[in-house]
Amino acid sequence: MNLAWRDVQHGLGRFILTCVGLSLLLGVVMGMVGIYRGLVAEALGLVRSAGADAWVVEAGKRGPFAESSRLPRDTRDAIAVHAGVAAAGAVVYQTVEFPYRGTNLRVFIVGAQIGRPGSEVAIEEGRPILKSRTEVVADRKTGLALGERIRIGRDDFTVVGLTANATSSGGDPVLMMTLRDAQIVQWQFDPSAVRRETARDAPAGGSSDLVSAIIVRMRPDASSDGVIGSIARWKHLTAMTAAQQEEILTRSVIERARRQLGLFAVILLVVSTVVIGLIVYTMTMDKKKAIATLKLIGAPDRVIVSLILQQALAMGLVGFAIGATLIRLAKDYFPRRVVLETSDTAILLGIIVMVCLIASIFGVRSALKIDPASALGG
Known part of the structure; x- marks a missing residue:
């Protein structure tokens, strides 16, 4: 019997609402990355479509x-x-x-x-x-x-x-x-x-x-x-290669936008970590008596740790899947181009898994401190 799945079934509505709320936050993170990729694609689009080996401009x-x-x-x-x-x-x-x-x-x-x-x-x-x-x-x-x-x-x-x-x-x-x-x-x-x-x-x-x-x-x-x-x-002339022209665009024209979007993405990931940590901690405290009962009947700590980790990962992965779906459906309605690359999605998925593992530490520490004798209380 999988205790994490049983607990999710017991509070399925709350779990789904939590995942949906988290998906909106993760969707914004993916949107930030997509907007940055779109900025680069827009900046380099005309340069690359020209097929130039060199550009000659005013001195x-x-x-x-x-x-x-x-x-x-x-x-x-x-x-x-x-x-x-x-x-x-x-x-x-x-x-x-x-x-x-x-x-x-x-x-x-x-x-x-x-x-x-x-x-x-x-x-x-x-x-x-x-x-x-x-x-x-x-x-x-x-x-x-x-x-x-x-x-x-x-x-x-x-x-x-x-x-x-x-x-x-x-x-x-x-x-x-x-x-x-x-x-x-x-x-x-x-x-x-x-x-x-x-x-x-x-x-x-x-x-x-x-x-x-x-x-x-x-x-x-x-x-x-x-x-x-x-x-x-x-x-009276300045000549540069296509690579130099692309570097000017990516490192000069859109550099500030790149930094700003990157900063917002990092901030949102930190916020996501805190939110997941608080949710996992709250869910752990709601199961305080059930965890004490498990300890009382001799369940090892790894069972309790596995319960919390599985729920944190499930919440993060389900939220990520919903967020990725929403942003892909909405990307064509943005005023600027949004480019969602598979490599970026895979990297972000790995980051979300790490965020869930880090965030679950709050719940694990709290669960391991629960006294088994509290299961006998009122």
């Missing part, structure tokens, strides 16, 4: 995602003929807001040259951009529908394709368009004083011919360090 800048960068578009032509470079593409990145259905829609605009590095995108519905003007591909989180027309600045655009999980490091959904369109939008959303200055030398289209970065893909036989070092010697 002294750390990349188009960490800070603003402006380069003349013809810089791409100079880099494209550089030794060791297989292909190069100019891109524009900018966050804008525009009126949409009675409110403002905030998006991260990606402008790229058709057929060049940076223009590739995984289309889930519709088609990629084929025309050089007024066509866009939108992430599903924008809420835009295929074939819908939207107005950005002074121009109308048609949504010809939809993609998924394309967001900026700030969580804004991506809106892809041609480089020329993005340059016009960028110029229109610049402050009026800036537009007046840049319009003096602007071409007939009304937009200065500037880009945010140059995406470089190298030849298989080229030396990455050699090409980047050669480009970096141009005083």
Whole structure:
């Protein structure tokens, strides 16, 4: 006969309510870890989807995602003929807001040259951009529908394709368009004083011919360090590898958010330990007379210790299972992306088992101090 199971059956309602309450706490812990993974996935998504071997930006800048960068578009032509470079593409990145259905829609605009590095995108519905003007591909989180027309600045655009999980490091959904369109939008959303200055030398289209970065893909036989070092010697440019760009994003752009989420996760785990410990202690005290009776009839201490440990582990595992189920069902409703990896879940499960074992110490110590003679009292 399993004493722990018998005791759970005796107070099944209370046990279930306790597990549900604990599951909400553990679900929040898993949510914190998932939100952090989502931040990393969002920050690195655009970098990795570009497939760049190197990024070229304005001198002294750390990349188009960490800070603003402006380069003349013809810089791409100079880099494209550089030794060791297989292909190069100019891109524009900018966050804008525009009126949409009675409110403002905030998006991260990606402008790229058709057929060049940076223009590739995984289309889930519709088609990629084929025309050089007024066509866009939108992430599903924008809420835009295929074939819908939207107005950005002074121009109308048609949504010809939809993609998924394309967001900026700030969580804004991506809106892809041609480089020329993005340059016009960028110029229109610049402050009026800036537009007046840049319009003096602007071409007939009304937009200065500037880009945010140059995406470089190298030849298989080229030396990455050699090409980047050669480009970096141009005083008006900064060149970095894709790995360096990713490190800037993870260690600089989202570093504070990572630390804050990690701190909250640790605090919640400590709180979980205390809560489980208090619950186990309360359950042990409720069984004080039953434990004294077990001692009186000669039950060894290991039976009592096993009873408490099994209940603590059962409570933690059931709470963990319910919490994991709830967070997986709710993750798509979060405003930011939540990524739940199997490895993180396994690690957290191991931590919860350790938490239950540590928390059960309070109950075990109290149980072993119970006097068998108290079973004969009133």
